[in-house]
Amino acid sequence: MKFKALLAATVVSTLASTLGAQAADLTIGFSQIGSESGWRAAETSVSKAEAKKRDITFKIADAQQKQENQIKAIRSFIAQGVDAIFLAPVVATGWDQVLKEAKESKIPVVLLDRDIDASGKDLYLTAVTSDSVHEGAVAGEWLAKTVGDKPCAVVELQGTVGASVATNRKKGFDTAIASHSNIKLVRSQTGDFTRAKGKEVMESFIKAEGGGKNICAVYAHNDDMMVGAIQAMKEAGLKPGTDVLTVSIDAVPDIFKAIAAGEANATVELTPNMAGPAFDAVVAYKDKGTVPPKWIQTESKLYTSADDPQKIYESKKGLGY
């Protein structure tokens, strides 16, 4: 594997030097958290593709969900004298020392997907993350626009209790529907971000709301719970996508399959392409000295049946979700 990566790196760099591209000589190290979820795997494969597109030599260190491994990886990147370091921090604290070392070696650090504590603000170049409050708001606005003035009872499948993503996605959605008095959140429970729990919770929602006839829309904090909820609705004789509107977040491949089949309506993308904007920021910083803003927000794009879901499914399914 290592040999393969080395070979690929050599090929890429030779190719790049013959082409004489601007970013050709850049070597960037990426300390990835590990393979905690399908999204992570997709982020890794998209990052590799984005690096290849820009002829950047890209080294990935898998930390297996351990901060100590990430710190080791960063130190080894510093020792190798890379041009920049990408870091997807597994936790928010404990980075000051190693980031100082990177700073002293004049290696810019870019945070991907997650932020660190405010004390380390001046130790990194920029953070590329998604705004999960905004994601919830996009979902809420889509629902408000779709139902118009009709009264609508919404049930919500929350993420894991206490997870910041769940809190934020709820907050954004609540704010977006607050100004629409016809939309009411009637039930809200946690589905722990999983399909099985999403299905179980939806089953009980359907029974508690008169066989589901009173439910106008389902909002789920992630697509996996929605996939479970769709099964629960089908088993209860409801038609998700037509009888009951659905909107969820993440844009994993399976939800596009459901949208293509007319069983789901909308999803808000948490893009796995965090590295793309980060590469651009580093290249601009290295070439022209442009200092990027401290926070680069990724786009939270809304997808519906109008966006050729089958095609998106085909393009996403190989990414490792």
Added chain:
Amino acid sequence: MALRLPRSGVPQVLAFLAILAVNWMVSAQFFDIRFQDGRLFGSLIDVFNRGAPVALLAIGMVLVIATRGIDLSVGAVMAICGAIAATLADTQPLPVVIAAALGAGLLCGLWNGLLVAVLGIQPIIATLILMVAGRGIAQLITEGRIVTFTSPDLAWFGGGSVLGVPAPVAITFTVLVLTILLVRRTALGLMIEATGGNARASALAGVGTRVMTMAVYVWCGFCSALAGIVAAADILGADANNSGLWLELDAILAVVIGGTSLFGGRFSVVLAVLGALIIQAMNTGILLSGYPPEFNLVVKAVVVLVVLLMQSPRFSGLAILLSGARK
């Protein structure tokens, strides 16, 4: 009086009925049952259907605990077997899929049994190995993603029905009857209790304690595999990260609620299953109630505490004392 073991099941049955009554109070339609696509449909059915995986785990777990052991790996074994079943489902015929998944479960059980019975490693440590490694194995099988399948044959194990009864409930009932026949219609149950009561004395008395211990872990692996198949069939996919996660604790809790002591010896398979149903009735009730999810675990903890107190010989002794004092 204080020595009377809570085997009659009165506290468990009372607790189950009480929880069902509370569920009916928070949700008036709780006992409504109708047919939907040839399958019984209603909240009460959900209790049995959703409780099936933990009930299956509890059937295996209660025998292990009766030998004074414990199996922490059941959740991970569920994940492995579910992953195998889902991966093979669309390319292999159903018998092959089921045989592979159950075979993997039996192997996992055999591994645990070998570590405990032959190498003499403490059960909690021995099964901890597979608990941790097993989930990794499951992730390797699914390559870290959720493997979905479309095979209607395998889907039957989650969404099918037998005479209107959901398949998971029917499967659990069959395994329950089979287990009871095995341990109560033969001397097996007695030998398992003897092994748990005093392994050394039993061995000297001629009981094959080593074989007994191995057998209960293998059976536990088999039950876990079935639970894994049911869980995968339910969501039409294998989620190696989450399938069976923390369910070993629910299974142990079900056994304990069922009145079986963690110190081994006497056990009741039926009450362990009832324990699983008590846990699920509580979960379903919480979901129906509409309380904010932050309360879920607190409510669960309080109910479990009450059920366990109801069974405590000292506590019932105290109640008798108090009622005597009032007279």
